Amino acid sequence: MKHLVKATYLRLLLVLLLAWHLGGSIVAAATAHHWSAQHTNNWPGQAGTGKLLHLQDGLQAHRPARHLHQATPSANSLQQALQRMMAVPFATPRPVLALGYQGLEPDTLRNWHHLARTLATPGANVTIVTFGGSLTAEYIEYGEAWRSSLQGSWVEALLAWLKASFPGVSFNVVNASHGASDVIVASTCWYQYAPQDADLVLVEYSLNGCLDFGGIPLCSSTALLRVAHYESFYRRLLRRAPRAALMSVAAFAFAAETKVQGAASVTVPNAFRSTDQELHGMIARHYGAPMASIRDSLYGVIYNDAASQQLLGATRAALMADPWHPNAAGFRVWGDIVAYTVRQTLAAVMANGAAEPAALAAAAATAVEYGLPLPVSPVAAQQDTHTWCREGSSFQAVASCAGRLRGRCVWRTSDFNARCPHDNCRLRGYFMKGAGQALQISLDTSLDTSLLAAASNSTDGSNSASSTAAQFERRYLAVTYLQGSSMPASKMGAATLACIRSCRCKTVQMEWRVDTNTGIAATEVSLHPSCLVSITVAANTTTGGDEFAVTGVAVVPFSKAAQVSWIDAVDMAAVSAAGGQLPYSWP
Template structure:
């Protein structure tokens, strides 16, 4: 049988079950009515149950639902990449976060429900970890994190997990102790046909790894992969991925039907929490748990940093002190700007001047600085990054070229010594694997890592050993061989915390849908 012949009846049976159970003179259907799903036509109750990877104690989420019922003001926030930003749909109207915000505002008219979309396309969780204050309100009540796509599929990348944990801790530590829901979406290649040579299997994603943080910090975790896999991959009820992605240009960014599904996943989870609140009313224990201090980091010593600086786009101009041969240009449009300093001249030098003097734990001697630059598959060259002006850091040769057919912002992680006017220079080199010499720098971020007296690993070395996208960049060995020691860490160092807004799949040049994500 086909899905449209079955799902309607399954939902009717589900609602009838809620109608049959009463608390006082009201049925569970009446009590849950504000959150009954409005958009679901493509999944059944069983699939939405499968989307729930973890719910836990739900103390913070129960508090948000209690406040909604009481008519209090509720602020929502979402952090993630281009999918949640609203790529491929009408942003602010048809993206899942806009649908969710509008639905909650209509369902709880006495409450003042507002939402802020803080997603930044083509950025991983490491970017948001450095720039959180610019994209999330301090008094937010409920936050959604969507980074399983942008953080790639390398489940062995320990530093990415550590950075994700730091971001999660920063969000959970906001003044109102917000509820956090991890919304995990299928990574690049999962929605390809099973016959496609770059098909990504069910297990090749960081979402299961990140699920351990949901368990450790007791935050709900939802999975679109789990919700649709049996229907789309195994063709239950004669369905496939086009039912959920539409005729997407890359089968990474879903069209409207996919966004409606994501919104319904969240609404279904909130409905389960609301039903739980009816069966187990708010108590003093909920109050204590919702306000409890965070446990120590899951990864030993992985305390969240103190953010000091985040400049990108036009704001980046404020810290650039020399730009001869470079131009600040917008390679996007007014709706999706892509500002950055760009040059095609060999020898052109861009100089950024920062105060790298630490305000906390000065004995740690170094500041964590990340330089944001563009990588793409055509025309990009190499640049040498150095520190001077009283500060020191490892000279690093950065390659703007990669083989994946996507344009992505990467982060070069530097650990300069402390200085009031540290000069970071970016100089375009004559060497080029692509044949071109274009180089683009889009911003710089800085924060102060902490150890709180615990043993601190040499993270600079650890980060520079990290492989990018599971080691699929084939040019690394050739780069080391041709240009020596300075290049040895170029690809790995340059990608310590990076990925694409459409994920980190294995689509090689000339195969599979393009995923242009800059």
């Protein structure tokens, strides 16, 4: 009798597991199918399939259902997919494309075998996420040279190549790019816009990541914030979407300066090192990600009109809307460069049978949580956990106007980059005008970092929530605001960030800066479940500007106890001493 009951129980268990497995796959496929049409309405604070689950609402409380069933194409299917992909031509000559390919050995590529298997499976759904500045967002209307760029960016060119290469696959693109931005806000907030089941994430923050408008280098050390946050962005992305294949896109400003030497004029190209490609590339390699270098592909061609006309079909002037942004013709070349790196990486993985990367598997035995290697940047190590953020639409509910005059503090969407269809292009926030106008923000700065770790744990790995809670016991309070291209100096006032009830923090002054396009200020804050913060506007005594727009707030767990080598300590001391070259106020 016992054996009969046991056998019946086992059969019932198998039936239930099979039903659950198939049901999860069907539901996940249906969800992925509808994402593309709905994602523009599904950002923070909005209902729908692609809704961002905030940390306090259970971010990553469960593993994405689609990953319960991994694609397992046959060797023949992989071979056919490889042959079909390699047969799709590029308009840009291969020697130009090959210069920009910064590839890795298949055994060192993180998650590209998952992507290759999915692409080789007819009927599969592939979610692609892109992050970057205006070069990736595009849809900017600025003078006649911009008109043709309203079609999109290199992302659309890449998507066209993917569809031609894998006609049996459905592609869903989430473009989370944001004009006039760098990686710091992305690392603090926007990484949470990536779906947990993302298949491929492309990261472009190099154009705004190295030199500020004053010519001061901001990418010469891993202790500098735009380098440190590039690594934090990678690490937080991989915790949020642990099966995503990552790839860096290193853009470049093809500017030139004309100098007069006697009776002749000489064109001097933008300095080859005027980019953060080298340190960003080092970080990408550390996490098993290839890089497509726009600079390396085009630098030796685009400044020579004859060579550019012959190889690219147009001169630099005909390809560029301005020194930073291509027009539609230029974006087709940029898209070819990115697609070529995707193709060569997939070709190497498919030729290897899309096998599990042996080098990463061996390294995982000594890796920290989620199979991640130790951080390269000491600053990234000090903030190596998830953040709590309310930015954009989700910010409205946690703040309220507190000024004396009605109508001088309103929630609205900026007109900046209004033609861009991607939701993260929209600049939403509280717009204040006039000295004395104020905004109050209520938040919990005591949030439990063990909950952040548990919420982000979408694998069955060795994540230790208790150790995370013990390590990152202190908090930064960060506020994002409009400045630079989105808020001109002539209009922008000054503002004071202060803690006014239940929590303590050092007051921070915020004003227009010449060295950044992304407004963000931070101060260390004490832990309290009901912290009340105020932002009060003052007129700019130099320009007379009295407008200020706040777009978000974040709580960033950190620790000063993170291990730092002697050379990192030297770099960090130099950065602290320089102070003024930091892109924003950060303790």
